[in-house]
Amino acid sequence: MSNDKQETPAPEQQAPMRVDTLDQGKVKLPDFVEEHTDLWFWQVGAAFEAAGIVSDKSRYYTIIEQLPTRVMYKLADFRTNPRARNKMYENLKARIIDQFADSTQTKLTKFLRDLSLGDRKQSQLLAEMRTRDSATPVTDELLKQLWLRNLPE
Structure with missing residues (x-):
């Protein structure tokens, strides 16, 4: 006689549940730092992953909800852009990085500023x-040369 009942796996063997809805206050994004949008999005990605938020739309609206007003003013034209409705989160992320990230030249200038022992x-x-x-396009070899240049004789 065969047993048609399937056994439920132990909790540690079950796949983690993915949540696609946002409970009020469940995800608190870090404060937005204009100078380090790449690091900010790294933290945001970690917060979404930890909360199990996988939906493009949920990620998009979570960011919109928590961005400071001063940042939203700079993105106002984005909401009327029809291309923004496809891959909403990725398009918003690209726009924020484009709007706030430093140019390569600015990054290099900041890298070299106040660089002394x-x-x-x-x-x-x-x-x-x-x-x-x-945050800069500096090779390991250049980094080594700059470091050696700043050491005492």
Whole structure:
């Protein structure tokens, strides 16, 4: 005699439940930082993943709801753009990055500004250079040359 009942897997064997709706206050996005939109979207992506928010539309409206008004004013024309209705989140993300991210030249200028050892340890200077490097198109070789240039004789 066969048993037609299927056994329910143990909770640790079940796939995590994905939620496509947003409970009020469930996802608190980090404060928007214009100078670091790439890092901001990295944090936003992590918040969405942790909350199980996978829907393009939910992600889009969560960002719209929580962006500061000063940022929304700069995106006002986006809401009437018909292309924005396809892949809403990705288009909004691209627009925000385009609107607020620094140009390559500005990134390099910021990278090189105040780049000296001063009273820091050599390792501290290198750590700061690596942090700045994450937002700039600087090769490892150039980073090494700049670091060596800033070391004492």
